[in-house]
Amino acid sequence: xxxxxTHAGHTPHAGHTGDAHxxxxxxxxxxxxxxxxxxxxVRATLHxxxxxxxxxxxxxxxxxxxxxxNTPTTVLxxxxxxFFGYSLTLRGILTAGVGFRTAFRVALAADTLSIAVMELIxxxxxxxxxxxxxxxxxxxxxxxxxxVSLVIAFAVTTPVNKWMIGRGKGHAVVHRYxx
Numbered sequence: 001x002x003x004x005x006t007h008a009g010h011t012p013h014a015g016h017t018g019d020a021h022x023x024x025x026x027x028x029x030x031x032x033x034x035x036x037x038x039x040x041x042v043r044a045t046l047h048x049x050x051x052x053x054x055x056x057x058x059x060x061x062x063x064x065x066x067x068x069x070n071t072p073t074t075v076l077x078x079x080x081x082x083f084f085g086y087s088l089t090l091r092g093i094l095t096a097g098v099g100f101r102t103a104f105r106v107a108l109a110a111d112t113l114s115i116a117v118m119e120l121i122x123x124x125x126x127x128x129x130x131x132x133x134x135x136x137x138x139x140x141x142x143x144x145x146x147x148v149s150l151v152i153a154f155a156v157t158t159p160v161n162k163w164m165i166g167r168g169k170g171h172a173v174v175h176r177y178x179x
Contacts, residue, residue, distance in 0.1 A: 036166030044171035051085030125149035
C-alpha cells in the first residue's frame, strides 16, 4: 500500500487512510466520496472546461498571432489546456493545505482523462469544421467554431466524469481535499 502525504507533509499510518465504508480520512476528518450525480459531474466538467478553455484560447491566440501553422498552434493550445486544467485543480488542493507533491499527483489523477477527452473532442471538431483550421483571430468562424467545439467537448466529457466519480476516481479524488 502506498503512503499518501497529507497536510504539511504528514504521512498517515496504513490503517488511517479509510475504512470499509468508503470514507476517507483527510486532515483528521472522515469524508464520504463524492456522489456520482449529474450535477456533481457537471461541476467537475465545468471546472475542467475552464482550464481547457483558457489554455485553448490562449494557445490559439498566441499561435495565430505569431503566424504559426496549424500543428504547432494546436500543440501549444493542448499543452496550455493541460497546464491550466491542472493548475486550477492544484490551486484548490494546495489551498486545503496539502503538500505540493501530493497535490500534483491528485491533480494528475483527477484531471488527465477528463482533459484528454475534452481536448480530443474539442480539437477533433475544429479539425473537421470546414475552414476553422485556417481562420484568423478576426474571423467569426474562428470564435464560433471554438465555442461550439467547447460545448460539444463539455457534453461528451460530462458522462465520462460522472462515470469516473462513481468509481471514486477523477474529481472524486479532489473532493476528498475540499472540506
